[in-house]
Amino acid sequence: MFTQFIRTGCLAMAALLLAMPVSADEFEDFARSEMGAFTQYRDERDAEFVNFLKAQWAEFEASKGFVRDSVPKPRSIPVAKPPEPEKAEDEVTKPEPVTPVGEIVLPVLPPTLPPEPEVVVEPTPAAPPVAEVPTPQPEALPVLPEPSPYEEVQVPVGLSIAFFGDNYLFQGEFAFPQASLAPPLKPAIASYWETMSQSSQYEGFLSQVQALRDRLEINDWGYHNLLFTCGMAVHGGDRDLANLFTWFMSVKSGFDARVGYSDDRVYLLLPSRNRLYAVSYLTLQGTRYYAMTFDGSREKLGRIYTYKGKYPRSERLMDYRILKVPVLKSDILHKELTFDFGGEPQSLKVSYNKALVDYYRYYPQTNIKIYFDAMASEELKYTMVRGLKDTLEGKSEKEAVDYLLGFSQKAFAYKTDDAHLGREKYMLPEETLWYPYSDCEDRSFLFAYLVRGILKLDVVGLNYPGHVATAVRFSDNIPGDYVVMNSRKYIVCDPTYINASAGMAMPKYKRRNPNVVKIRNWQ
Numbered sequence: 160m161f162t163q164f165i166r167t168g169c170l171a172m173a174a175l176l177l178a179m180p181v182s183a184d185e186f187e188d189f190a191r192s193e194m195g196a197f198t199q200y201r202d203e204r205d206a207e208f209v210n211f212l213k214a215q216w217a218e219f220e221a222s223k224g225f226v227r228d229s230v231p232k233p234r235s236i237p238v239a240k241p242p243e244p245e246k247a248e249d250e251v252t253k254p255e256p257v258t259p260v261g262e263i264v265l266p267v268l269p270p271t272l273p274p275e276p277e278v279v280v281e282p283t284p285a286a287p288p289v290a291e292v293p294t295p296q297p298e299a300l301p302v303l304p305e306p307s308p309y310e311e312v313q314v315p316v317g318l319s320i321a322f323f324g325d326n327y328l329f330q331g332e333f334a335f336p337q338a339s340l341a342p343p344l345k346p347a348i349a350s351y352w353e354t355m356s357q358s359s360q361y362e363g364f365l366s367q368v369q370a371l372r373d374r375l376e377i378n379d380w381g382y383h384n385l386l387f388t389c390g391m392a393v394h395g396g397d398r399d400l401a402n403l404f405t406w407f408m409s410v411k412s413g414f415d416a417r418v419g420y421s422d423d424r425v426y427l428l429l430p431s432r433n434r435l436y437a438v439s440y441l442t443l444q445g446t447r448y449y450a451m452t453f454d455g456s457r458e459k460l461g462r463i464y465t466y467k468g469k470y471p472r473s474e475r476l477m478d479y480r481i482l483k484v485p486v487l488k489s490d491i492l493h494k495e496l497t498f499d500f501g502g503e504p505q506s507l508k509v510s511y512n513k514a515l516v517d518y519y520r521y522y523p524q525t526n527i528k529i530y531f532d533a534m535a536s537e538e539l540k541y542t543m544v545r546g547l548k549d550t551l552e553g554k555s556e557k558e559a560v561d562y563l564l565g566f567s568q569k570a571f572a573y574k575t576d577d578a579h580l581g582r583e584k585y586m587l588p589e590e591t592l593w594y595p596y597s598d599c600e601d602r603s604f605l606f607a608y609l610v611r612g613i614l615k616l617d618v619v620g621l622n623y624p625g626h627v628a629t630a631v632r633f634s635d636n637i638p639g640d641y642v643v644m645n646s647r648k649y650i651v652c653d654p655t656y657i658n659a660s661a662g663m664a665m666p667k668y669k670r671r672n673p674n675v676v677k678i679r680n681w682q
């Protein structure tokens with residue numbers, strides 16, 4: 160209804176402008192009239208919604224979170240036996256893979272990384288140089304840091320928050336009403352919405368927080384995390400009020416957000432287009448509403464009260480896909496990874512942004528495809544390509560993939576998430592570098608990222624019960640275990656099976672049909 164109203168108003172305004180000339184004053188009067196009508200319409204919707212919140216609540220039974228894979232992962236990983244030497248006649252009948260990897264182009268150096276130092280060879284002077292008296296140089300002026308766009312104008316009143324390593328100031332007099340929250344919670348929640356909707360300050364805040372969302376390039380989860388962080392700042396760390404704040408701002412942003420309550424607790428309920436795991440949820444009219452938190456805690460819901468209806472035009476579902484790398488404050492860490500390949504010690508120096516590790520720490524567990532599709536930071540991409548370029552160029556596709564397999568298998572210590580963290584967690588490449596241990600899916604995400612990003616080969620994920628691996632499509636006819644997707648042959652490559660080369664599946668999974676996961680092509 161809101162969108163239709165705006166569209167109708169814009170068309171009417173355009174028609175009038177085309178029909179007859181208007182002065183600037185007449186245009187401003189007309190615009191104020193249209194905005195006044197829209198404001199009245201919005202206020203009426205808020206008033207109707209408040210009346211709805213005062214009455215239309217019902218009790219529901221919550222469901223426990225889904226378990227993605229009930230089959231336990233192996234506590235230790237097998238080591239592949241060396242392949243038996245081929246017979247002489249086989250060497251004649253089986254052609255060696257010869258297709259070389261394509262040119263590996265070094266990406267643009269990210270501004271957060273220093274350039275590689277150049278080795279300068281000084282020429283030997285023909286004669287001893289004549290001593291020169293150094294010319295006094297003027298004292299260098301200090302370099303002043305660039306001002307932050309959120310700190311250019313100091314205001315007496317504002318809202319300051321810390322969000323993943325940086326501080327942000329929302330400019331304006333954001334003294335949001337401090338609504339009280341005490342039983343009974345149903346009228347208290349209705350009162351909170353009424354108080355916030357009557358405030359003239361929330362629209363200015365909402366425009367700034369959405370601009371910050373776009374600037375940081377964070378997805379829906381990051382946006383709601385940002386709203387919750389602001390809510391905690393507004394309400395002095397009160398989680399229930401912060402949940403109400405996030406709910407109000409989320410609905411005003413067009414999301415189908417809800418709140419529920421049980422006893423003296425308020426829960427934030429967000430529907431998702433992606434299935435979430437290990438998160439309690441309610442099902443209302445065929446839609447699952449997940450009880451979301453942003454600090455790793457899990458809401459254990461039983462019976463909970465919530466309302467059935469929706470605020471007009473608030474229909475957007477959460478999207479947990481990671482289509483962009485968040486632009487967070489740079490906290491660059493460096494790490495040297497060592498491993499053995501072909502009996503020779505190898506090393507690889509990489510850099511990554513620790514802020515991304517913090518950002519993903521409590522990212523909800525969702526569809527495995529989302530992690531395969533995600534991109535890594537420019538710092539990690541650059542240092543990975545720089546460190547592997549000389550080693551991989553000139554090799555065949557098979558040789559290069561085997562090298563990346565050896566790296567993924569041996570450069571990281573293995574431990575299951577339950578044994579390491581006490582919970583199941585899927586790690587993106589930066590996290591695999593940060594944490595002391597990783598397991599099968601973490602290495603598969605990293606290996607697939609490297610094969611696509613550096614070798615430019617097509618990769619799919621292999622989702623077995625209790626295990627995750629990958630498969631690569633080669634230009635040559637590589638022997639060994641394989642899967643078929645869309646009439647194309649993909650050779651099994653297991654980044655967890657120690658010493659296994661392309662074409663070698665773990666013995667336990669040789670005769671099992673995995674769920675083949677198509678990976679998004681972001682090259």
